[in-house]
Amino acid sequence: LAAQARGIPVLTGCREAAEITDGQLVAFDPVAREFWPHPDQALRVELARRNAERTAAAERAQLRAHEPAVTTSGQTIKVEANIGSVDDAQAAAHQGADGSGVVRTENIFAKDLTAPSVEAQTEVFVRIGETIGGPITIRTWDPSGDKPLAFMPNQPEDNPALGERGIRMMRKVPQIFRDQIKAALLAAQQVDLQLMIPMVTDPEEMAWAKQQVETVRAELGVDPVPVGMMIEVPAAALRVAEFAALVDFVSVGTNDLSQYTQAADRTNDAVRQLARQDSPAVLELIRLIRAALPGIPMAVCGDLASDLDATRTLIELGADELSVRPGMVAEIKEVVRAI
Structure with a gap:
C-alpha cells in the first residue's frame, strides 16, 4: 500500500x-x-x-484534475485519497483530490514506540487537512498483523486477520482511543474532519464508540463531528440496517471485505486470486449496503476504488464517494466524467 x-x-x-x-x-x-x-x-x-x-x-x-468529477447524467462523485502521511496529502492535492476518505493513522505513527500525545496527533491531522485542502476522514487506530504498533498490546495470535483489530483492540485500550478522539475533535476546530471506526462487526461496538466520542466531546465543549464506520466484515454488511441510527456515513473497505467474504487471506499468495475484490459476492454486499442505507453517504475505499475498470460498477452500485490511491485521483475523475 x-x-x-x-x-x-x-x-x-x-x-x-x-x-x-x-x-x-x-x-x-x-x-x-x-x-x-x-x-x-x-x-x-x-x-x-x-x-x-x-x-x-x-x-x-x-x-482537468482540479475540476469536479461529474457524470454525464449530472451526478457529482467525490474522489478522495487514501492518506498515510503529509506527503501523501501533498500528492493528493496535486491530483485534485476532494479530500481524504481514509487517513490511516497507524501508518503515520508506525515508528512510534510510545503512544503519540494528543498534541502530536492534533498537529498532524491539521497539517493533513490544510495540505489537502478538503475534508478528511480520520480512521481510528487499526493495528493488525501486517501493520502492528509498538505501543499497542501485541499478543501473538494464530490468525491476526481474525483477531483483535480496530474497534476490538480499542476496547482494551480505551484511553489511547479517547486520546485519538480528543486529537481529532481539536483538529476539527481548524479543518473539516470526520471520524471513522474500523473493523466494526456488531451494532453494540458502534454504540460504544459513539459513546466514547460523545464523552470526549462534552468534556471539550466543542461541536460534534460526523462519525461513521468502515464496513469490511460480512456480518456488518448483512446487518447494516441495524447501524443506520448509529452512523452519519459508511465506507466500504473492499480489501478486507473481499478476503473475509471469500475466506481467502489477501496476504497469502497461494489463495490471493480467490480474494478478488470484484467478485460477485463482494459486489452483491455493496449493493445490499446501499439499499439498506438510503440517504446515508456511502464511500468505497480499498484497491477496488482505485481500479479504473471498476469505477462504473461502483457508481452504478450507489457509491457517492471513492477514496483512491493519491496518484490515481485525476484518472478516476476522468473515468467518472465519461459515465
Whole structure:
C-alpha cells in the first residue's frame, strides 16, 4: 500500500521472483499483474508502448484534475485519497483530490514506540487537512498483523486477520482511543474532519464508540463531528440496517471485505486470486449496503476504488464517494466524467 500510494510500480504474489538472480533483467506489468523473467526485445517494445499509453492518459487527466468529477447524467462523485502521511496529502492535492476518505493513522505513527500525545496527533491531522485542502476522514487506530504498533498490546495470535483489530483492540485500550478522539475533535476546530471506526462487526461496538466520542466531546465543549464506520466484515454488511441510527456515513473497505467474504487471506499468495475484490459476492454486499442505507453517504475505499475498470460498477452500485490511491485521483475523475 505504501509503495502504491507513492506511485512506485509494485507486483506481489509472484513466485517466479524468488528465482531471480543478481543482474537479471526482468519485466512486469503491475496493472495487468504479469511477470516475465526473461523479456525479449519484442516484449520490451510492447511494454514500453503500454507505459507510454498510460503516461499519456495520466497527463491528459491531470489537465482537468482540479475540476469536479461529474457524470454525464449530472451526478457529482467525490474522489478522495487514501492518506498515510503529509506527503501523501501533498500528492493528493496535486491530483485534485476532494479530500481524504481514509487517513490511516497507524501508518503515520508506525515508528512510534510510545503512544503519540494528543498534541502530536492534533498537529498532524491539521497539517493533513490544510495540505489537502478538503475534508478528511480520520480512521481510528487499526493495528493488525501486517501493520502492528509498538505501543499497542501485541499478543501473538494464530490468525491476526481474525483477531483483535480496530474497534476490538480499542476496547482494551480505551484511553489511547479517547486520546485519538480528543486529537481529532481539536483538529476539527481548524479543518473539516470526520471520524471513522474500523473493523466494526456488531451494532453494540458502534454504540460504544459513539459513546466514547460523545464523552470526549462534552468534556471539550466543542461541536460534534460526523462519525461513521468502515464496513469490511460480512456480518456488518448483512446487518447494516441495524447501524443506520448509529452512523452519519459508511465506507466500504473492499480489501478486507473481499478476503473475509471469500475466506481467502489477501496476504497469502497461494489463495490471493480467490480474494478478488470484484467478485460477485463482494459486489452483491455493496449493493445490499446501499439499499439498506438510503440517504446515508456511502464511500468505497480499498484497491477496488482505485481500479479504473471498476469505477462504473461502483457508481452504478450507489457509491457517492471513492477514496483512491493519491496518484490515481485525476484518472478516476476522468473515468467518472465519461459515465
